[in-house]
Amino acid sequence: MPRGRRANIGRRTRHASQQQVYSQNLSEERQNIIRENARLIQRVSTRRSLTSYNRLAFQYDPTANYSDDENLDIGPMTTICRYCNALKFKRETAGLCCASGKVKLDPLLTPPLTLKPLFDGSDPDSSHFLQHILEYNNCFRMTSFGANIIREGGFMSTCKVKDTTHITNHSHQHNEVGVMVFCNT
Numbered sequence: 001m002p003r004g005r006r007a008n009i010g011r012r013t014r015h016a017s018q019q020q021v022y023s024q025n026l027s028e029e030r031q032n033i034i035r036e037n038a039r040l041i042q043r044v045s046t047r048r049s050l051t052s053y054n055r056l057a058f059q060y061d062p063t064a065n066y067s068d069d070e071n072l073d074i075g076p077m078t079t080i081c082r083y084c085n086a087l088k089f090k091r092e093t094a095g096l097c098c099a100s101g102k103v104k105l106d107p108l109l110t111p112p113l114t115l116k117p118l119f120d121g122s123d124p125d126s127s128h129f130l131q132h133i134l135e136y137n138n139c140f141r142m143t144s145f146g147a148n149i150i151r152e153g154g155f156m157s158t159c160k161v162k163d164t165t166h167i168t169n170h171s172h173q174h175n176e177v178g179v180m181v182f183c184n185t
Contacts, residue, residue: 023031053071066072077087083101094100110116117123118130129136 026034074089074091077089079088079090079092080086081088081097084098084103084105086097088097095102098104111119118126120126123129
């Protein structure tokens with residue numbers, strides 16, 4: 001005679017029964033705390049799974065607490081490149097800074113005598129200069145760029161880049177275009 005079907009009292013069933021007994025013995029207040037924590041964990045995990053990190057820097061939300069998201073925490077720059085001694089983040093790609101020693105830059109030259117006092121702090125205007133150095137750099141970053149010059153008669157040749165007008169400098173022969181007209185600083 002064949003044996004009767006064995007009761008399914010495996011590990012999962014035992015665990016479920018133990019959990020049921022444990023929950024029944026908990027106080028009402030403790031059960032509410034556990035339920036609320038489970039809801040919170042579910043809500044956070046759902047929000048994280050829906051969060052797209054693509055182009056997140058361009059959609060910055062000042063109310064969001066980005067420091068709590070471990071996916072965005074890249075930590076301090078503690079790793080040093082063995083080729084160029086650049087400071088890098090812990091999980092940063094190995095060849096990102098200098099292509100694993102293939103790119104070698106010349107050392108920086110000392111600034112001209114007219115700018116050196118502004119950098120070292122001996123000029124009275126150096127604090128203002130250092131605070132606004134980005135604006136000064138931005139004034140000159142588009143003064144010259146390569147382009148193909150199309151020469152046509154009957155009009156003044158100009159180049160318009162992002163609503164800033166640049167006049168074509170015809171005295172330069174090496175396709176250098178753009179003497180800056182407007183500088184907003």
